[in-house]
Amino acid sequence: MARAPRQADIAAAAGVSQTTVSLVLSGSTDGSRLAEATRQRVLAAAEQLGYVPDPVATRLASSRNRMLGVYTFATAFPTAVDGFYYPILAGIEAEAAALGQDLVLFTGTGGSGERPDHRAAIRRTRIADGCLFFGRHVPEEPIDWLLGDGFPLVYVGRRDELGGRIPFVGVDYVAASAEVVGRLAALGHRQIRYLRCGDDALSSTDREQGVLAALRTARLPVRRVVVRAEAEAVDAGLISRWVADGVTAVVVEETDTGDLSAAALAAVESAGLVCPRDLSLAVLGQPKDRPDVSGFEVPRWELGRRSVRLLVDQITGARRRTDQQLLACRPVPGSTVGAAPTAPRR
C-alpha cells in the first residue's frame, strides 16, 4: 500500500520543519502566529500533495478524534425489532453528522467471536471520545470503571444502576402511560384491565407504575387490574370473558416486538368486538402500521439525537448537571377509545 503524504513530506516540499506544518494545518490562530508567507507556502504544498491528516496519529497524539462510540450488548441491528431500533439509530446518525462526528459501532465481542468478554469489549470503547450504550442489562463493573475514569458515556434509555450515576436519555413511560389511563377514566371507564408482558424491564415497570398512578388519581380500583400474559395466551376467549365481567376498557403494553398489542388487537377482532363500540382499547405505545390505535408515540428519533447531544456535551465539558433526561411522548388520540357505556353491562 503506497504511502500517503504526511506532514514531513509537506515540510520537505515547503522547506520548513514538520512542527511548522503541524502548526499551520491545525490552524491554531492563537498564540504564536506564523508568517503569512510561510502559512501560504505550507498550505500550497499540502494541497499540492493531497494531504489529509492521519486520524489515528491525531488521536494518539492529542486526545480527540471526533469519533463517538455506540456499544450494543446484543446486535446493533436486531432484525426482529427493526421498527424499534432503526429510528433511534437514524437519530443518532443524524445528530452525529450534524456535529461532525463519526460513529464507531462496537459490535459486541470485540475480537474473539467467542464468549463476549464485556470487560475487554467495553474498554475498547475508549477508542472513541465517548460512547453511547444500549441494552437491557448494565454490566455494572466495567461501566463503573469507565465512569470512574471520567470517560464520557450516555445510556440510551433510563438507568438506575450504580446509585443513579449513569447519565442517560430515556423516555417518560410513567407519564405517558398515566395520561392514557387518565383519558379512559375521564371517559367514564371504571372497569379496566392492563395487559402486560412477563418481563420486568424498566420500560415495563415504568408503564405499570403510570397505569397504577392514574387509577389511584381517578380513585379507581387497582386490584386485579394488572394481568401478566404472553402473546400466545391472549385470545378471543380471554377478551370475551372480560367483557362479560363488565370490563369496558383494555390497555395493552407495547413491547419492542409488538407481539402483545398485535395479539390483543387480533383477539378483539376474532371475538367479534368492535372498538370503541363494544370495548375501548388503548396501547401504551404505538403498534406498527396502526396509527388508528389510541396510545402514545415514543420519540425514538429524538431519543437518538438527544443522546448524542448529551454525549458531546459531556465530551466538550458543557453540561454537568442535567445528565439524566426524560423525553415526553406525544399522545395519540386514535379511534379505538370512546366513552364508557352509561348503563352497566351484564
Place this chain on the structure above:
Amino acid sequence: MARAPRQADIAAAAGVSQTTVSLVLSGSTDGSRLAEATRQRVLAAAEQLGYVPDPVATRLASSRNRMLGVYTFATAFPTAVDGFYYPILAGIEAEAAALGQDLVLFTGTGGSGERPDHRAAIRRTRIADGCLFFGRHVPEEPIDWLLGDGFPLVYVGRRDELGGRIPFVGVDYVAASAEVVGRLAALGHRQIRYLRCGDDALSSTDREQGVLAALRTARLPVRRVVVRAEAEAVDAGLISRWVADGVTAVVVEETDTGDLSAAALAAVESAGLVCPRDLSLAVLGQPKDRPDVSGFEVPRWELGRRSVRLLVDQITGARRRTDQQLLACRPVPGSTVGAAPTAPRR
C-alpha cells in the same frame, strides 16, 4: 480522566520489559517462544490491571485494528427508505460481529460540517483496515487514490467506473428482471409495458436491460414497451388506456422508495381491475408488505454479509480474483400474475 493501564505498567508489575509484554499479549506463538513462567507472570499482571490494548496505538504501530469503515455519501440511515437500507446494514453488522470486527460509520463530512469535502472525508477512511462504500455516485478521484494505494475497499452495489477496477458486491438485476419477463412470456403475454423511473442509476438500467433481453429471447416486440414515468403520473387512466390497447401485463420497476410500484398497484385498483384476472402485474423487486405481488426478492441482508466478507478477504490478502460479485435474487411467484387471455382483447 484517569489513565488506562498500558503495557509499560504491566511490564513494571511483572518485572519484564515492555517489549516482552507486547510479545506475550500479541500471542504470537511463532518464532521466539517465551518462557512459560514469564508468560504467566505477564498474563496475570495484565489481568490484574484490567489491561486492554489501545486500538489507536495498535493501529498506528502495526496496521490492523479490526475496524471496518462504512462510508456513505449521504446519510447512513435514510429514514425515507429504511426498508431498503436497514437489512443491508443489519447484514453488515452481523457479519462484522461474526468476524470480530468493529464498524466505523463515516457520516459524511468528516469534521467541518460545511460543504462535504469528499477528498478529506474519504481519506479519513484509512483509519479503518478497509472500507465499505455506499452511494449512487462514485467520487472517482479519491476512490482511485485509495485503490492505487492498495487500500482495501468494497462497494455495496455494482460499479463500472474506473475501468472496472472497483471491487463490489452487487445484485444481478439483469437476470432477475429477465426471469420475471420470461415468466410472463411463457404465460402467453404478448403485449407488455415496462414502467420505470426517470433516474438512470445502474440498478435501473440493469433492470431495463434484463427486460429487453427477455423480450428478445421470447421474440416479442421491444418498441414502445419501456415507459418512463414518475409515480405521480401513474394513475387509473394510464392503466385503463393500456388495457384498452390490448396490454395484458405490466411490469414495474421497484425503486428504493417503492413509490412507483405503490402508485401502479393503486392505479390498477382504482381502475377497477383485478390481478391477474384483468391484468398481470409484476414488480422488479418486492414491494413493502406485499408478498402477494409477483416479482423477486433482493437479497439485501446477504448483500451486507457478502460485502463484509469480501472486504475482510481483501484485508487478509485472501481472494484476489473474484473481486466483483453479483448476487442472485429469489423469484417470488406471487399471485398477481397469471396466464394471458387466450382471445385477444379489443
Place this chain on the structure above:
DNA sequence: CTGAAAGCGCTTACAG
C-alpha cells in the same frame, strides 16, 4: 516567528 525534542502506546526488526 520557527525548530528540535519528547511523547502518545503500541509493533517489529535486531542484538544479546
Place this chain on the structure above:
DNA sequence: CTGAAAGCGCTTACAG
C-alpha cells in the same frame, strides 16, 4: 529466551 531501540504520524511544551 528477553531487552534496547527505532518508528508509526501526529501534538505540544519548550527553546531559540
